[in-house]
Amino acid sequence: MNIAVVGTGYVGLVSGACFAEMGVNVTCVDINKDKIEGLKKGVIPIYEPGLKPIVLRNYDAQRLHFTTDLPSVLNDMDIVFIAVGTPSDEDGNADLTYVFNVATTIADHLNSHVLIVTKSTVPVGTSHKVKELIRQRLDERGLQELDFDIASNPEFLKEGAAVDDFMSPDRVVVGVETERAKELMTRLYRPFLLNNFRVIFMDILSSEMTKYASNAMLATRISFMNDVANLCELVGADVNMVRRGMGSDSRIGKSFLYPGCGYGGSCFPKDIRAIIKVAEDVGYEMSVLKAVESVNNQQKGILFHKFNRFFKGDIKGKTVAVWGLSFKPETDDMRDAPSLTLINSLLESGVNVRAYDPAAMQEAKIYLNDRIYYAADIYDAANNADALIVPTEWKEFRLPNWEILKKIMNNFLVVDGRNIYNKEELASYGFEYSGIGQR
Numbered sequence: 001m002n003i004a005v006v007g008t009g010y011v012g013l014v015s016g017a018c019f020a021e022m023g024v025n026v027t028c029v030d031i032n033k034d035k036i037e038g039l040k041k042g043v044i045p046i047y048e049p050g051l052k053p054i055v056l057r058n059y060d061a062q063r064l065h066f067t068t069d070l071p072s073v074l075n076d077m078d079i080v081f082i083a084v085g086t087p088s089d090e091d092g093n094a095d096l097t098y099v100f101n102v103a104t105t106i107a108d109h110l111n112s113h114v115l116i117v118t119k120s121t122v123p124v125g126t127s128h129k130v131k132e133l134i135r136q137r138l139d140e141r142g143l144q145e146l147d148f149d150i151a152s153n154p155e156f157l158k159e160g161a162a163v164d165d166f167m168s169p170d171r172v173v174v175g176v177e178t179e180r181a182k183e184l185m186t187r188l189y190r191p192f193l194l195n196n197f198r199v200i201f202m203d204i205l206s207s208e209m210t211k212y213a214s215n216a217m218l219a220t221r222i223s224f225m226n227d228v229a230n231l232c233e234l235v236g237a238d239v240n241m242v243r244r245g246m247g248s249d250s251r252i253g254k255s256f257l258y259p260g261c262g263y264g265g266s267c268f269p270k271d272i273r274a275i276i277k278v279a280e281d282v283g284y285e286m287s288v289l290k291a292v293e294s295v296n297n298q299q300k301g302i303l304f305h306k307f308n309r310f311f312k313g314d315i316k317g318k319t320v321a322v323w324g325l326s327f328k329p330e331t332d333d334m335r336d337a338p339s340l341t342l343i344n345s346l347l348e349s350g351v352n353v354r355a356y357d358p359a360a361m362q363e364a365k366i367y368l369n370d371r372i373y374y375a376a377d378i379y380d381a382a383n384n385a386d387a388l389i390v391p392t393e394w395k396e397f398r399l400p401n402w403e404i405l406k407k408i409m410n411n412f413l414v415v416d417g418r419n420i421y422n423k424e425e426l427a428s429y430g431f432e433y434s435g436i437g438q439r
């Protein structure tokens, strides 16, 4: 089987490499020439555990190819995946420019049957718009007889565990409208689900909606727990205990009950905004999701608020060590990261920032340029700092040497945005501790 994956980002590169790993002949396409040239030389443009060996192995085996030229490969393909970005536009709608650009290129060059699959997260109805656009252009080109299929196959991988998620998915959701599309997608995904075939076929609109509804549910759990955590602090309860007590109820479950400093990343914020807009367009108000978004915006300010409160607002000229910049561990993705909200507030208040992240330092420079000090490691970041603030829970932050930190820091406040430290233990070293939702 020959497939093309258009858009070689977090989703497209992982999908393409993992399909190739199963023996499929895959061409990854991107308009970014540097990215494609880099990939041909073995340079992986993103930090994603386990991805590099799969890319290198399959590229060497000539099952994985890279190109910027979609038209030159299009007509050899059985399936073309669209996996380009769908960021928010100024009003919060999903910006579908990249998706429609790909659709236009396909429409302008298609000469043989193909299945076109939308993998990007798109508002309900987008795949049908892609189909209309291509049909209209083919008709204009005099190709009324040329038939093609469409499908929707939203992606559920998590950055930081993307390869594992793709290789062993909980389920694969596929929206189809023809038997031919269903058969092709069944063949493609069978190797991933040999033991227990969990492809859930449905209509295309429901498939598109499933992706938004899933992200909306996960974001809702996060904002709900952040609300609970904030109340715990006010009434003297400990959210760590509450979480365990709640999560052991099988109707609730343990996942996604961790309070923190707000959700970020390339998906939840934009997808919540987009589903609210989709609803508005059809005259419906997503009241729960509006609250989810509002709680999250407030929660992203909590680390700054705790730091500012500790020093009673006298923070100008202070120095803060920030450990963790990416929106979550095991990725270099900085899109909508809570660390950015924190750092911007600190800088606006005249605070000096010394930051360290195991993977996202290069990416962070795009957002923060020379406004902060980029530290070589956690201790370099903490040197002379008045506070240590942790927005992202990388493993290497879990057991630092508190004795060294006590010696090199100037003041001894730790603001723990992910509840990875123990208040009593830190007190024994002479640190003041402020976590999320704890007494």
Ligand SMILES: NC(=O)c1ccc[n+]([C@@H]2O[C@H](COP(=O)([O-])OP(=O)(O)OC[C@H]3O[C@@H](n4cnc5c(N)ncnc54)[C@H](O)[C@@H]3O)[C@@H](O)[C@H]2O)c1
Residues within 6 Å of the ligand: 006, 007, 008, 009, 010, 011, 012, 029, 030, 031, 032, 035, 083, 084, 085, 086, 098, 101, 102, 119, 120, 121, 122, 155, 156, 157, 158, 159, 266, 267
């Ligand atoms: N990142 C995630 O964790 C994740 C998870 C599930 C779903 N998604 C969804 O998948 C989609 C892609 O997300 P991503 O994070 O991989 O995006 P990304 O920004 O990392 O990558 C998108 C790529 O598409 C390329 N591109 C843009 N226009 C193109 C064109 N006309 N032809 C070829 N390439 C083009 C860009 O150069 C870029 O390399 C989004 O809709 C996103 O919501 C993302």
